[in-house]
Amino acid sequence: xxxxxxxxxxxxxxxxxxxxxxxxxxxxxxxxxxxxxxxxxxxxxxxxxxxxxxxxxxxxxxxxxxxxxxxxxxxxxxxxxxxxxxxxxxxxxxxxxxxxxxxxxxxxxxxxxxxxxxxxxxxxxxxxxxxxxxxxxxxxxxxxxxxxxxxxxxxxxxxxxxxxxxxxxxxxxxxxxxxxxxxxxxxxxxxxxxxxxxxxxxxxxxxxxxxxxxxxxxxxxxxxxxxxxxxxxxxxxxxxxxxxxxxxxxxxxxxxxxxxxxxxxxxxxxxxxxxxxxxxxxxxxxxxxxxxxxxxxxxxxxxxxxxxxxxxxxxxxxxxxxxxxxxxxxxxxxxxxxxxxxxxxxxxxxxxxxxxxxxxxxxxxxxxxxxxxxxxxxxxxxxxxxxxxxxx
Numbered sequence: 049x050x051x052x053x054x055x056x057x058x059x060x061x062x063x064x065x066x067x068x069x070x071x072x073x074x075x076x077x078x079x080x081x082x083x084x085x086x087x088x089x090x091x092x093x094x095x096x097x098x099x100x101x102x103x104x105x106x107x108x109x110x111x112x113x114x115x116x117x118x119x120x121x122x123x124x125x126x127x128x129x130x131x132x133x134x135x136x137x138x139x140x141x142x143x144x145x146x147x148x149x150x151x152x153x154x155x156x157x158x159x160x161x162x163x164x165x166x167x168x169x170x171x172x173x174x175x176x177x178x179x180x181x182x183x184x185x186x187x188x189x190x191x192x193x194x195x196x197x198x199x200x201x202x203x204x205x206x207x208x209x210x211x212x213x214x215x216x217x218x219x220x221x222x223x224x225x226x227x228x229x230x231x232x233x234x235x236x237x238x239x240x241x242x243x244x245x246x247x248x249x250x251x252x253x254x255x256x257x258x259x260x261x262x263x264x265x266x267x268x269x270x271x272x273x274x275x276x277x278x279x280x281x282x283x284x285x286x287x288x289x290x291x292x293x294x295x296x297x298x299x300x301x302x303x304x305x306x307x308x309x310x311x312x313x314x315x316x317x318x319x320x321x322x323x324x325x326x327x328x329x330x331x332x333x334x335x336x337x338x339x340x341x342x343x344x345x346x347x348x349x350x351x352x353x354x355x356x357x358x359x360x361x362x363x364x365x366x367x368x369x370x371x372x373x374x375x376x377x378x379x380x381x382x383x384x385x386x387x388x389x390x391x392x393x394x395x396x397x398x399x400x401x402x403x404x405x406x407x408x409x410x411x412x413x414x415x416x417x418x419x420x421x422x423x424x425x426x427x428x429x430x431x432x433x434x435x436x437x438x439x440x
Contacts (some may be wrong), residue, residue, distance in 0.1 A: 057361065058349035059100060061404040062341060066363030067371055068099045070189065071378045075406065078382045079390075091330060092337025094192065094318040095254045097395035099338050101196060102258025105203060116204050124428040128190055130424045131376050132177045133188035138380060139173075140387050142166060143261075152188065152389045155320075156180050157240040158176035181244040181321065186383060190377040191244070193321050198248050220256055228253035228331075237320050247321040254334070272276050292350060294327050295343050302340035362438030369437070370414050372425050377413040378406045411436070 057198055058060055073086035108434045110116035141148050145166045154172055156163060156400040157180055161172045172182040181198070207216075207224050231250030239246060310333040313324050351357050367374060385393050393399055417425060418435035 056104075057365065059104065060344045060368040061361050061364040062100055062345040063097065063371070064099075064367035065345070066093055066327045067367050067374060068364070069093050069373065071406065072191070073404075074379060074382055075403050078197060079399040079402060081394055081396050082402065084226045085094075087314060089337070090306075090313060090316040091310055091324070091333040092306070092341065094251075095334040095413065096338045097192070097255040098196070099258040099261075101200075102203070102255035103258050103262055105200070105255070107204060107207065110204075113204060113208070117201065120200055121198055122378045122410060124171065124193055124200070126182065127372055127424060127426045128193040128197065129177065131190055131372065132183045132187050134424065135376055135380050136170070136173050136177070136184035137186075138383055139184065139186040141169060141185075144348055145169070148388045150390065151383070152185055154185060156182075157242065158238065165342045173204045180240075180241055181242075182309070186380055187376045189379050190372075192375070195247060198243065198245075202248065202252060203259070217260060222258060224256035224260070227256070231321060232323060232327055235323050236326070239324050240321075244321075247318055248321065250318060250321055254338075265393055292347065293374070295347055299340055299343035299347065302343060302368060302439055306333055306336040359438060365438070366438050370418065373414050374410050374418045377410050377417075381406050381409045 069089055072084055073089070073093065076082045076084050077087045107116065110119060128175070136142075139151075141151050148163065148169065150253065154163070154176065156172060156175050161168070163169050163172060173186075176182045177184055179190065181194040182188070183194070209219075227249045231246060231248075231253065234241070234246035234249065262371055263395065309329060311326075311329060315322050316324050316330075322390070348357075348361070382402065393402055415432040415435045418427065418430050422429045
């Protein structure tokens with residue numbers, strides 16, 4: 049989506065918040081002396097992101113698959129490849145192979161390769177990018193970009209098929225359930241397929257659920273209405289005090305239930321399609337977590353426009369707009385810290401400075417990418433001021 053396109057504020061804030069949780073989890077994951085409770089949010093982080101992506105899915109601008117394929121290739125696949133290669137080239141292990149034991153463990157489709165030279169390292173990184181669809185070690189979180197690309201194309205095709213059926217929403221519901229069942233069975237049998245097809249099946253469930261929930265949320269902007277009509281509808285459909293109370297209660301119930309049923313699992317990972325020991329536990333915690341987040345940000349959308357609230361919302365919207373840069377850069381900074389400076393950094397109290405280092409690095413990187421390297425992102429060039437803007 050171009051920055052010039054009208055954006056839905058609370059959804060941008062939702063996406064920004066989820067991406068912030070991802071960054072905080074990676075900081076916690078990198079240093080033993082950092083504990084921010086992120087492990088307890090493993091069941092909802094990426095599932096929530098794909099849910100909201102499905103909610104935004106629309107074929108209105110792309111009447112045929114070819115046009116949709118070209119668009120998604122330009123804004124997702126090409127940036128995934130270019131950024132993966134760029135951050136592979138910046139991987140410190142390439143320049144000092146003795147650091148290899150400090151790098152994150154590499155697994156490619158259930159293969160734990162024996163890497164003895166820098167050329168082995170390059171070869172298996174390329175396999176991660178082009179065969180496993182998991183990006184290079186230097187830009188690990190970009191796996192989600194490739195997965196979003198794959199799932200978007202899959203869902204477009206399924207939508208066209210479902211559209212020919214008398215009850216398309218029922219058809220999409222059946223597809224979502226069958227997809228999740230397929231992802232779970234592949235997980236239980238430890239099957240890894242090329243291009244991450246097993247995680248695509250799991251992700252497709254949340255993507256489809258997001259699309260199916262569009263009508264439930266009653267936001268005309270999600271149905272593709274023009275801005276004038278959306279504004280009029282928003283006035284007429286403004287939540288009453290009673291409905292706001294119901295929404296607040298639903299938020300509390302969802303989060304309390306999530307806290308009760310969620311079980312922290314250090315090995316849980318949608319990227320690896322590792323879904324925990326309990327299917328019901330995974331599904332229920334994901335659903336209640338997503339419900340709580342959605343309700344929270346819908347409520348926040350109704351808050352008075354006070355300066356502190358505008359600043360927080362603006363920061364989250366900026367994170368959402370610069371997701372590609374932030375995901376790649378924050379991970380690369382953490383990679384450098386854990387490979388080169390882990391002994392100095394991973395000490396009580398000191399380890400938390402990594403969050404400040406990552407924040408500073410990302411703030412510097414955003415205008416560099418948005419003003420100079422924008423073609424890598426599939427975006428238009430913007431000014432430094434615009435790239436760092438935190439006003440809605």
